[in-house]
Amino acid sequence: MNLILNRAILFFVGLLVFILPIAHTIAVRNISILILIFLTIYILLKNKTIKFNISFTKEIKNILFILIIFTTWLYFIAFFISNETSWTVGEIKSQWITPLSYFITFGLLSVYFSKESKDLQKNFYSLIFLMLFVHVLYVDLYALKYYIQTKSIISRFSGLTEGPDKSNYITNVLLAFLVSEVIYRFRTSKRVLNINNFVLLIIILLTLLSSIFEGMRNGVVAIIFLTISGLFFSFYNNDKYTKKFKFIISFGIFILLTFPAMYNFKNDKRWDTxxxxxxxxxxxxxxxxxxxxxxxxxxxxxxxxxxxxxxxxxxxxxxxxxxxxxxxxxxxxxxxxxxxxxxxxxYGDVQKVGHSHSGFIDLAIGIGIPGLIIWLSFGIYLMYVSYTFFMKYNSFYALILFFNVSGFFARFIVDSNMRDHMFQTFMLIIGFSFIFMLKDKYQNEELNNK
Structure with missing residues (x-):
């Protein structure tokens, strides 16, 4: 029975992650997440006495506290300050409660998978990685076909999504996963993805190429930030290598990861003006x-x-x-x-203006400075906890959490990414990586106590 249940969960997890960025798939998304919610409820009812090996730690309590305060503030604004209560409540339901359900569902599923077996936990993560990579691979293959037909390099390509910004968001998420894998192998000589270093390098190159074909200037910001923070995590308090070796590797990684940025600066004429x-x-x-x-x-x-x-x-x-x-x-x-x-x-004279292209500004306009502070405290706390857990316990999923949170909030300044599938993807990633990070801590402590 467990085998069938696990396969069913993995199927709908893979389907949901793959389908999320694709336009006109709302029905499939809703059905998939509803099935996963029902399967999660079934797991909880079936295992009433399970402690999931992770009780309500202070980290979980702090996160839940921030989320409850944030949700309460949203409804307070809707009912007591907004002049458009009906619209605001509808937006809260679709743009906050729905992503929050992704966070909770993937968090609870991760508790279950981390308890079942380490292999099942890896399969869960690897499946999410694979579904994201399919999107990136499609961009590269289409760009190759385009080049063969036209002898020119495609730019601002949307892939399977509605726009290059949305496709580029997937690329940056996958790149965060890949950098986490490289750092983890570099510092611990262990791996999470069941691929050798050569295949890993090929996937990194393909992901960087997709960033070039998507041609997003804002993606450049995320890549540069990822490169700098990635180098920091690779070498800080790492005495395994000499300073000369660290410099050579750092320079190589910097050139490799910032190549899309350099290409964009050179070929995107919009920078000139x-x-x-x-x-x-x-x-x-x-x-x-x-x-x-x-x-x-x-x-x-x-x-x-x-x-x-x-x-x-x-x-x-x-x-x-x-x-x-x-x-x-x-x-x-x-x-x-x-x-x-x-x-x-x-002004009452608005024509075809939706969002400001800055999540920071959109959110502050919507819920004010107090609401923005609450939301920023959520991101800052997650980055602080993930940084601490990696330095103390060499947690791979702490890296996943840190890079996805920092990448999301860095892009939050220049992109309206706190919306639709981009936000849902972010919430489900931090949902599973947060729980798996806590699991890494307990496994590390168990080893030290033996």
């Missing part, structure tokens, strides 16, 4: 294309060319978003498009 665009974007009173692109024309640079659209809009929206935060310090109501709602209330 970025500096020139800034003053036009900040003059939001004179240049109003950011507010209504049908009514107002884009500003024109001294050379006669129009400002680069993406940079202009991001800067202008960011600037106006900060003003909305200042004017509404307690927020206007949680929602994906809180920025648009705020502009509509203030």
């Amino acid at each position: 970025l500096i020139q665009t800034i003053p036009y974007a900040l003059d939001t009173k004179t240049n109003k294309n950011w507010l209504n692109n049908e009514k107002y024309k884009r500003p024109v640079l001294p050379n006669g060319e129009s400002v680069e659209t993406s940079a202009y809009l991001r800067i202008a929206w960011g600037y106006e978003g900060l003003k909305l935060i200042y004017e509404n310090p307690f927020g206007i109501g949680y929602g994906r498009n809180a920025f648009s709602h705020g502009l509509q209330i203030k």
Whole structure:
């Protein structure tokens, strides 16, 4: 019976992770997560006396406390501050309660798998890794086909997703997994993925290539941050290697991981006009294309060319978003498009403006500065705990947790990633990695006590 149950869980986990980023699959996503929730409830009812080897530790209590406070604040804003209570409650349900259910479900499933066997735990993680890699591989194979047909390199390719930003998010998540694997092998000479170093290197190269084909400037920020933090985790308090060896390896890794960034800087012409665009974007009173692109024309640079659209809009929206935060310090109501709602209330002339392209600004507009502080405390605490657990216990899943949380929050500043499948993927990853990290701690302590 356990074998059938385990296979059923793994099937729907794989299906859900693979299908999440693909457009028009909401029904399949909902069915998959509902089945996983029911299977989780069945496991809990079947094992009433199980302590899961991990009771309510202080780490779990702290995380639950922050999440409860955050959820309470969302509803407080919805019922007592927002002028659009119905819209806000609907957004809380779809954009917070749903991702929260992913976090809880994958956390409880991880408790079950970590108790069943170490091999089953690895299979659970490896399956998630594989489903993400399929997306990356599709990008590379399509780019190869495109090159053969056109003799040119594809850029801003969306893969199986709705946009290159969403495809690039998958790439960065997978890259975080791969860097974690490299660091873990480097420091402990152990492996989690059942592949040799050569195959691991090939997968890393394929993942970096997909980042080039997706052509996202914001992905560059995440890769640079991942590279720097990855080198730190590789060598800090690591006396196994000489300083010369550390320098050579560090330089090699830096060049390898930042190659997509260098390629993007060289080949994406949008970087050329970025500096020139800034003053036009900040003059939001004179240049109003950011507010209504049908009514107002884009500003024109001294050379006669129009400002680069993406940079202009991001800067202008960011600037106006900060003003909305200042004017509404307690927020206007949680929602994906809180920025648009705020502009509509203030100007009433909004055309085709949804989010500000900054999760930081979107969230602060929606739930105010207190809500933003609560959410940031969630990320900071997870990074602190994961850093501590890796340094103390060499926990592989502490690395997974740290890189995914830090990567999400780094991109949170320049992308509206706290929404839809990107946020759901983030929540399920921290759900299983947090529990597996705690399991690593207990296994380490058991070994030391023998």
